Amino acid sequence: xxxxxxxxxxxxxxxxxxxxxxxxxxxxxxxxxxxxxxxxxxxxxxxxxxxxxxxxxxxxxxxxxxxxxxxxxxxxxxxxxxxxxxxxxxxxxxxxxxxxxxxxxxxxxxxxxxxxxxxxxxxxxxxxxxxxxxxxxxxxxxxxxxxxxxxxxxxxxxxxxxxxxxxxxxxxxxxxxxx
Numbered sequence: 001x002x003x004x005x006x007x008x009x010x011x012x013x014x015x016x017x018x019x020x021x022x023x024x025x026x027x028x029x030x031x032x033x034x035x036x037x038x039x040x041x042x043x044x045x046x047x048x049x050x051x052x053x054x055x056x057x058x059x060x061x062x063x064x065x066x067x068x069x070x071x072x073x074x075x076x077x078x079x080x081x082x083x084x085x086x087x088x089x090x091x092x093x094x095x096x097x098x099x100x101x102x103x104x105x106x107x108x109x110x111x112x113x114x115x116x117x118x119x120x121x122x123x124x125x126x127x128x129x130x131x132x133x134x135x136x137x138x139x140x141x142x143x144x145x146x147x148x149x150x151x152x153x154x155x156x157x158x159x160x161x162x163x164x165x166x167x168x169x170x171x172x173x174x175x176x177x178x179x
Contacts, residue, residue: 029099030090034082036102044079044108048126050167052077054175056118058136069118073134075177076111077122080129080164084108088131092160127169133162136179 056070078084083105090096114120114134137158161177 029097031099034086036083036105040081041108046126047124049170050125050127051123051172053121056114056177058179070114070136071116073114075120075134076109077130077132078109127167129166131164132175134177136161
C-alpha cells in the first residue's frame, strides 16, 4: 500500500488548518496608534454653550421608498481628538476591533437617544470639532428572488453613521444621520 497518496491530502488539510489558525490569531484586537492624552480631552469635559441637533432615519428596502425614523437610537458627540478620531475612523468606519479602550476618554463624550420621530439634541457642548455618531440598524423584510417561489425573509443591516461638525462656543448645528 502506498501511504504517500493517503498522507498528502491529510498533510495538505493539516497545513491549511494551521495557516488558518495563524491568520485567525492575527485578526484579534488591533493595537491603537493614538494614546489617550488627558490634556487634549480636558477642554471637552467641561460644560459649554454649543449644541447639535438633528434627525436619524433609515431608508427601508422594498418598502416603497419608506423612510423609517430611528426611535430610541443612541447618538453621541465625541470630540475630534487624536484618540477619538482613531476610534471613529478605524473602529466605527472601517470595522476594526481596537485594543485597550481607555475609560477616561468617555468623560469627553456626550450622548442622548432619539425620540419617537428620530429627533435628537445634545446641549452643553464646549465649542470645538466633534464627530456625531450613531449605530443605525434594522431587520427589514426583503424579497428573496433566488428561491423557486418568492418569499419574504428578514435581513439585519446596521452601520455606524458619522458626521463631523465644527461648533463655535454658543453655536448650534443641525445634522441628518441616514442609512
